[in-house]
Amino acid sequence: MTVENDLLRAEAPPIRIPAVPVLVTHVRSCAWLSQEGELETLSLKEGARRLSTSEVPVLVLHALATARRLRCGPFPRLDILELFAFVRPAQFCLPTPRGLADALGLKSPKTLEDEVETLREACALLLGELAKISTKDIQTLAWAMKAGGWTWGSIVLKGLGVANPDAPHSGALLRSLQIWHKLKEWVESAAPPPPGHLPVEPVEARARLDMLLGAGAEERGEQKDYAASMCEAFQAPNAAGEPAMALVEAGTGVGKTLGYIAPASVWAKKNQGAVWISTYTRNLQRQLDGELDRLFDDPKEKKRKVVIRKGRENYFCLLNFEEAVSRLRLRSDDAPALGLMARWALASRDGDMIGGDFPSWLKELLGARLTVDMTDTRGECVYSSCSHYSKCFIEKTVRRARRAELVVANHALVMIQAALGGVEENLMPTRYIFDEGHHVFDAADKAFSAHLSGQEGADLRRWLLGAEESSRSRARGLKARIDDLVAGREMEEALDAVLHHARVLPGPSWHQRISGGEPMGPFEDFLRRMRQQVYARDNNSDSPFSLECGIEQPVEGLLESAERLKTALDKIRAPLQSLIKGMMALMDEEADELDTANRQRIEATCASLERRGVQQVLAWCSMLDSLFNETPPQFVDWYSVDRIEGRDMDVGMHRHWVDPTIPFVEEVVEKSHGVGITSATLRDGSGDVEADWKVAAARTGVSHLAKPAIMHDVKSPFDYPKQTRVYIVDDIRKDNLDQIASAYRELFIAGGGGGLGLFTAVNRLKAVYQKIAEPLDRTGIQLLAQHMDAMDIGTLIDIFKGEKSSCLLGTDAVRDGVDVPGDALHLIVFDRVPWPRPTILHKARKRSFPARSYDEMIARLRMKQAFGRLVRRKSDRGVFVMLDRQTPTRMLGAFPEGVEVIRTGLADTIKGVHEFLHEGEK
Incomplete structure (x- = not known):
């Protein structure tokens, strides 16, 4: 295998892969391709030694994760992710060899040796694309990054076709980073008139849903019923402070997203107004954005009529960037990071750095100071006195939202804006849909508290x-x-x-x-x-x-x-x-x-x-x-x-x-004309239907309304008794971490990957990870872990989705953020019943909440939410395992009616998991 490899392209000269070693690491070993072309599999200790003695940069993927795995400090490297970010800014790529291969259309690697070859092929492909994007501005930007010590600098300049060895003068290098001169200005316009009050009829919602699904789509009666029930939120109000209110629980698989987009889009069109769709997680905001392609297949029309809105602290600040650029004479080594940020900002759809098109791994590679700290995190915006005001990403998004039909926001922003009287928006929305409605209580708790x-x-x-x-x-x-x-x-x-x-x-x-x-x-x-x-x-x-x-x-x-x-x-x-x-x-x-x-x-x-x-x-x-x-x-x-x-x-x-839904109702719900709150887990599973609806009404604030809400329940189309199993392991001690770790290891192996391990404490998660990461790696299962990997939780979840042989350990943030259909997630293991912590605040709420057992209600809902992650399609199969033999029988209301719950030992559980998930395989 040779290191020098020509990529022949008809439209450009041959591109040579840099003659440097290539390193790929796993949990217990790494692959090293020397400059001479010798491929070796090494221990992590030997891999770290090779890095420390290498006289040239080493080609790696995600240098920070590599260093952490090898337990070594910074090293001279050519990180393929930096090259990807330069050549394909604002594009998605999982920071793994397989993710890189998928993004570039390369053959998916199967072995450690294949992964080394993937890095080489990706390098050649990306270098080959440089000639296609080469302009004078990009060449000068690459010069500026090289002058700041970017290890890719000379290689990229050669790929861009720069033959002149003399660098541009310093003024030109500085101007290459002044991207604010290249951005379009937004144009101020008059505020739109108030929207009308024409209602949405169920027949209209069903017709719009048919259009969204397209001809030949699977007939889903539950989804049509759901869309019709959400029409209650789009009726005309009859009295001030008494909005039309729909509280709808829809089981997993109903298709809530398109179900509420249908009536919302009909109302927005009929009444020339905006519907704000609010979510709790950024993951669902991204999902909603994708689903809205069905409504507006023309990207230009979608950009006019759909806006993703977040708080100001999520958006790239040009003034922050300008000041970082102005310090380059004192901190020239910032140039590589600022160059990559410049490439992203010019390609970004809306400057959203947190959950938008900014690759989260860039923060990990470049550090927060020159990436996410470029946002307005401290509320220091100077508004119209800023020299970049007319090009500001935030201001541009705010103005687009005023004329949009659908605004996809989040619970925190909606509540803060409402508390301020809609000052920043210069208007208050009159119609809301709150998806992930089971989080309204927690979002209100954060928005209306004082510290x-x-x-x-x-x-x-x-x-x-x-x-x-x-x-x-x-x-x-x-x-x-x-x-x-x-x-x-x-x-x-x-x-x-x-x-x-x-x-x-x-x-x-x-x-x-x-x-x-x-x-x-x-x-x-x-x-x-x-x-x-x-x-x-x-x-x-x-x-x-x-x-x-x-x-x-x-x-x-x-x-x-x-x-x-x-x-x-x-x-x-x-x-x-x-x-x-x-x-x-x-x-x-x-x-x-x-x-x-x-x-x-x-x-x-x-x-x-x-x-x-x-x-x-x-x-x-x-x-x-x-x-x-x-x-x-x-x-x-x-x-x-x-x-x-x-x-x-x-x-x-x-x-x-004590009840944060009181200010939520006063500031948001009662000041609107119509609100729909929906989730798959609004109600408790106590077995008392009336009591369970009271829980839903209390946790969403509906119980405080003068006019009762219309409440609906739309059943899931999934056959849970056939598609799922629940095991409660009754022969291990939950306080013995050796036993807990052994259980996780063997269950993940039995599942063949696709396992999500949920923990109630970070220290337990870390201890289990240390015990099982290497044994799982020997079986070909990659173990990812929150608080352990050098990546943020969003990146870890994306890798978990993309790497079907992986498993993930995490806490509540993982449980709420995962939406993974198929075999990528077919096993959930809880270390113990997720009882709430007995804090002072919890004790106060426990005394005032209408549930018969507040602790049990909280734990049941958490288990119910986790179980809902298992089955996302009719072809999915999944197993839920609880490693807590003290799980009360009354907690089993967290699972759908008819699902078999088996209390047995670990050995039988492992066998049952393997047989159920691999049924029919030869």
């Missing part, structure tokens, strides 16, 4: 004062953002007062000061005393996990500290309110001079000052008041020390609604 913590205080200080230590942050602070608006006016005095009093907020290195007993100011002193109370009263203070305690019987000095803090916070609030009042008056006084952009800037700034400043400080003051009186009955307060692996990360006082 008086060190991190929240430090964030507010940074937002007001700007960066005080690091030149890497562009956090300019409030003065830099609005100084041109207030300079020379009465508001300037209010601004100065805000900035003066903001210094009471936790400053840089506050963690060290409070843990060392040397706090600065009343805020840090309050944090120190809260920390003291938590450590004194949580019985698990020696644990590496987060700690908490109640607010009653405060430790000595805490109340006095709280009173001083409240006084200090009031001194921030008062000038903030004066500043807002002055800016709003400015709009009135200069109404004839202010252009639209500046009016929107002032409105947005005032909204930010109100939400991030005034409302946050008022919430903190209210929480402090409760220390001297009583916590209002609708809330629960507590102190906590948030920890990660034994290290304190934050200290704070928290306030949550």
